[in-house]
Amino acid sequence: MLRVDGVTKRYGDVLACDRVSFDVGAGELFGFVGGNGAGKTTTMRIVLGVLAPDAGEVRFRGAPVDHAARRRFGYLPEERGLYPRMRVLDQLVYLAELHGADTNAAHRAAEQWVARLGLREHRDTEVQRLSLGNQQRVQLAAALVHDPLLLVLDEPFSGLDPLAVDVLVEVLREQAAAGVPVVFSSHQLDLVERLCDRVGIIKGGRVVAGGTVAQLRAGSGSTLVVDAPAAPAGWAAGLAGVTVLGVHNGQTRLRVAPGTDDQPILAAALATGPVRGFTHQHPSLAELYRDAVGVDSR
The missing domain is CATH 3.30.70 (Alpha-Beta Plaits)
Known part of the structure; x- marks a missing residue:
């Protein structure tokens, strides 16, 4: 469903993405791993349209990704992307409406994800008053509240306690079982190994290895x-x-x-x-x- 084909991005003398290519099928969990500055976040931002590539393209369901398609994508940035003084529930309703949900559907979805991610007691709390772990839960809810067709998650497990990690793993598996392609990066390679159908390893802006863990093992x-x-x-x-x-x-x-x-x-x-x-x-x-x-x- 998602195809990243030859994506290249340069910042001055720095080649952030060097002909990055990979595919993610319907219902597939794809782990994108690499060191700091390897090109993961730049690639994800290009998929979401936050950045434009210098070369290459991103396609979804066989067509070039446009604004209408990106509106149905769910994105969790590595940095917080929330309104700090806005209450949790109000924020999720607002974001769902931005993605096209009507007011009633937005409220239902926001309440659903507040409960699912253990935020019910914080539904009327300003985001800035939450712990970093609970802020991350809100960020996850924001990526899911509009029923996305694709999930792109940059370090989704960051700041989560073990119980919250288990909940997120279950949620991602549920999304994949419903046919949603999921791309996520993480430095927690044990979680990537446990969760992902396939893995892409990036170094210096270039994908240097990819496949199932079994395929990577067979070659090593x-x-x-x-x-x-x-x-x-x-x-x-x-x-x-x-x-x-x-x-x-x-x-x-x-x-x-x-x-x-x-x-x-x-x-x-x-x-x-x-x-x-x-x-x-x-x-x-x-x-x-x-x-x-x-x-x-x-």
């Missing part, structure tokens, strides 16, 4: 933990397809390249003495991210 190999307490230092050096990640308390952690036969590794370990453990571990998304952006995970 695995980590092998060999518990061989009698093995001397360097016993695994020189083995084909193997990189030594570290040794601790007799356990050697090895990165094994895709397609590498592990039996020669086991034979080399046994040649040094008894082997008490020989376990493959799939890399976490955090490890896959470090590999993709060139950060040593040791």
